[in-house]
Amino acid sequence: MYAIIATGGKQYKVAEGDVLxxxxxxxxxGDKVELPVLLLSDGKSTVVGSAPLQDKTVTAEILEQFKGEKVRVFKFKKRKRYQRDKGHRQQLTKIKIANIPA
Known part of the structure; x- marks a missing residue:
């Protein structure tokens, strides 16, 4: 059984026990969060659409808050002595999928 969930403007395919x-x-x-379901599949049948899934949510447990890998942004123009170097680290949350509705 798997589900497609939406969080942070992205969609993820998850199954019970997944860590992402x-x-x-x-x-x-340690907190529990409810994430909206976009698609639900048990291997035999697939349920898609907002009407049948409006009451369904996936339960996930928060494992940790952390920063992702550094992304380096480098701008350069040849022969003009122009270069800019900037970095960014995205704030992320590690979650473990606890329950997918039947």
Missing amino acids: AVEKLDAQP
């Missing part, structure tokens, strides 16, 4: 890093959620480690 998503964009930062406002919750502390």
Whole structure:
């Protein structure tokens, strides 16, 4: 059984027990969060659409808050002595999928 969930403007395919890093959620480690379901499949049948899935949510447990890898942004123009170097580290949340609705 798997589900497609939406969080942080992205969609993820998840199954029970999966651990994944998503964009930062406002919750502390150990908290439970409810994530909306876009698609639900049990291997035999697939349910898609907002009407049949409006009451379904996936339960996930927050494992930790952390920063992702550094992304380096470098601008350069040849023969003009122009170069700019900037870095960015995205705030992320590691979650573990606890329950997928039947």
